[in-house]
Amino acid sequence: MALSFAGKSVAVSAISTIVRKSFDYLEKYAKAEGMKSVQERLERALPQVQVVFDAIDMERIRDQSEGLDAWLWQLRDAVEEAEDVLDEVEYYKLEKKVKTGGNKVSSSLYKCKRVVVQQFNSTFRAGTFKRLLGAIRKLDEVVVGVERFVLLVDRLDSCTSRHICHQEVSNPRETNSFSVDEIVIGRDTEKDQIVEWLIEQDNVHDHDVCAVNAFSIVGIGGMGKTTLAQAVYNDQRVKQCFDQAMWICVSNDFDVPALTKKIIQEITREGTNVTNFNALQEIVRENLKSKKFLLVFDDVWNDERRPDWEKLVAPLKFGQKGSKILLTTRMESVADIVERVLGGRTKSLRLEGLHEKDLLAIFNRHAFFEVNPDDYFNLQEIGKKITRKLSGCPLAAKIMGGLLNNSLDSIYWNRMLRENISNIEHNSEGIMKILRLNYHHLAPHLQACFRYCGMFREDYWFRKDELINFWMGSGLIQLSANENQRPEDIGEFYLGILTKKSFFELRLNKSTNLYEGYDLHEVNVPPKCGFIASEIMDLKDLRYLYIHCLENVNADEATLDKLGEKENLIMLSLTWKNSQQESDTEERVLNNLQPHMNLTKLKIKGYNGSRSPCWLGNTTIINLTYLYISNCSYWQHLPPLGELPSLKYLYLIRLISVKRIDSSFYGCERPFGFPSLEYLFIERLPALEEWVEMEGEHLFPRLKAIAVMGCKELRNIPALPSTVTYLEMDDVGLTTLHEPYRPNGTSETQKPSLSRLKICHCPYLKTLEQLNQFLSLEEIRIEHCKNLVQLPMDHLEMLPLLKCMSVEGCPMLMIPRATIRLPSSMRKLYVGSCGGTYESWLVNSLFGHTSLTTLTLYGCATPALPPVEVCKSLIALSCLEIIRCHELADLNGMEELTSLRELKVIGCNKLEELPVVSSQQFQASERNQVVTACTSYLGRLEKLQISSPFVLQWFPLRSVTSVINMTINSCRCLPEEWLMQNCNHLQRIGVRDASHLEFLPSIMASLTSLESLEFTRVMLMQSLPELPSSLRRLQILGCNPVLMQRCQKTRGHDWHKVAYIPDLLIVEDVPSGYSWHSYM
The missing domain is CATH 3.40.50.300 (P-loop containing nucleotide triphosphate hydrolases)
Structure with a gap:
């Protein structure tokens, strides 16, 4: 609403407009008995309201007078209610025009509305006018109360006019990929x-x-x-x-x-x-x-x-x-x-601060904008002193430069140096001082326009005309005496000033007219500078606080900040770096940094004490929902965190001295046992050996996700509730997985909720027979458990929701005795390095699986693909990956995969050996017969990645005709005949390592659909053949010098062969760290 965001300069104007509109409607559409006196009383009181608004500081009003603060809230509510009812009346008026064929209604009017009434009738409209009467009477009651505050504002006026508010100035921020500055300095x-x-x-x-x-x-x-x-x-x-x-x-x-x-x-x-x-x-x-x-x-x-x-x-x-x-x-x-x-x-x-030279270059660009710096030699010297105070911060240099550009006067610049930035350090509070300084040098009407943007979410971006319309609609544009100057022109002038002063930035693509802003906050404790307790103490409405470098703080200084009195603080981050302090010193510092009970989020990082603070894990921070503890090398005993009644997220990371999680972790006073915890993550506790349960007690009744990683000595975890949906165990000494328990209050028929299970690198785990208890599983990943011998494969068919399954690096797995089938819901299966017998059995169990879309065989010892009857039954399989299956001797059965669209055959040695047995050779005399007979085989294959063209000799790949994207890892020559088979579809060819490729086939110009060619390390090729006219991209990285010269622009012998290609890149060296472009 206007009163909330427009500021005191226009608040009374907004109220006056509401009063005028309200009485116009009441007089025209309703019989409002006795309201004339109300209107007159309101109009008499409005000048007194203006006096109050002129005198008060809206951002310090609570400190100035609690009674006045309460009255202003009542006034805001009354105005807001009247404004809402007026919106409804306006809507009905516009809707009536539309229905009666009146003037067309601009859609922008609907966009600006904050109340949209979707259902309406005559009865409701009558109720609307009744509410308007009530809203005006309420506004009258509040406004007449202004009289008792007129005397108060006299004593507030003088001090308020000199006060600079400490509330952070922030604007909406939506970044984009376009850099505002063409040159990025110092990076x-x-x-x-x-x-x-x-x-x-x-x-x-x-x-x-x-x-x-x-x-x-x-x-x-x-x-x-x-x-x-x-x-x-x-x-x-x-x-x-x-x-x-x-x-x-x-x-x-x-x-x-x-x-x-x-x-x-x-x-x-x-x-x-x-x-x-x-x-x-x-x-x-x-x-x-x-x-x-x-x-x-x-x-x-x-x-x-x-x-x-x-x-x-x-x-x-x-x-x-x-x-x-x-x-x-x-x-x-x-x-x-x-x-x-x-x-x-x-x-x-x-990202650290810029060097002084680079920072000065940024400062000068903004301080001497549109003028010649050489004309202001004296100011340049002052500018150097100013930039030294900015500790390398480019944003501070930019804002400060824009501010000083207002007055290119040495007296002004020296005053700014002495009075305003002499104490600014490289931290967020220092940067905020610069932002506030810039903000408070704005005229009141520009401050109001900028504050208005606070009503939008932080990632909102504005179009120029949209933002100006918002300002106009809220009465923020001060009309000019010049009748030829439109409000839109004035708004554009305002925006130009705010942009020049770095409150907004115009995107590089100026045709879009998109503006964006900044937001900043963070606090550092600089080395040897002591604790900034006084600065923190003054931030009474602080909500987010990050304190770094706490190793520079002693226990007495930590007490001065009075964190326990900051009832608005909801997030606190405490960080030590490379601390050389004694352990007991850090313990006292942390104990003295006790926050208010309203804190909801806490992070402790790098703390070197061995004991937890006395205030963590008891009723002093009962509203804490998030706790993150990391890199605390000497912390040995975890506090009773289970007593925190609101805790939902708990992270314990890199606590290398914790050996045991005992019953005290859950707490002993109710509530205990983590009554609200939903997400638990434990990572890199290498000394952790034991995690005990509380006998007879159910722990974590609301837990949804748990991940335990890097705890090699931990053999067991407590039984988990059936509410858990995600479980991850990675690099843990786990020996068994407990069955879930059912929390109190849940139905006995309720199934365990676990949907995702990941167990990796658990060398002591031998069985996972408990899996059949988790009937909601959708994804299972079992990887690199070298001693795992049993999976409940005979029960997998009972998992009706299972979609993805990965079994890799488990060489000891035994084949179950019973014949099994994987669940029909399965979509993806990954099998790798589990022994040839088990792998063959698992793949053969896919028979009749009509829903499987992706199959990956990695490092399998099996000599053949699944039998023909199995492949034939996989009617939905669209992606097949065969990687490092060194014993695979043929591709028989693949021809039955009628839905296959993507195929990868990489590093399968026997498929790349020569010579191929005569029965498998692709003889030219048989080519036409083979292609004709196999046109139905792999007819949908579009993407093919192979490590060698020799793989194409094998049936059925030798007869494929539909490939669009083809990638070859390495080759001596391209498969000319095979390329011609696919010439009607083939659009992209890539060779990852072309170091042995001597030439391209002469038929390249016949590949009439080809759009892209990409080669890397073309060391032997010395010329190019004619290329197809359809080619749009040619990239040769690591090119033979002779070929480079032949492709030289205008002068090379082969230049005419490549000159027409829009995207052309031929370079002699492969760029450092170049990443191969794969089409798969």
């Missing part, structure tokens, strides 16, 4: 490091590495994380390396369906009306499964909800090998959780 080294990592080559044979890897740019607000990511994103080396590039601004609201929709919009360049989350993920998977992609997640904050992360990245894992995620964040813990979720290679870069 060349960091940029090259990230680019090289993004384009470096992944080992396609390394199956243990996730297809998608991540790089995190970490740094406090204002360090230029987004700017650096934009520069990397737009680098030509990066663009050439990926099929698909996407930029997603995440910000505070980690809404998985919304983020998934953003990804779809980035891929398709259009929105989607799909609301079903599963369908959204399917769209992402289908669009990315054949592509190597780069996805930027900018401004990420979520470091607590791992299941949400897993949902978000689930469809991304189907991307091709070499796909990368680049994310920017202020928190190392975000990088940690992404590493755990992806399970692939991850790397992070901590």
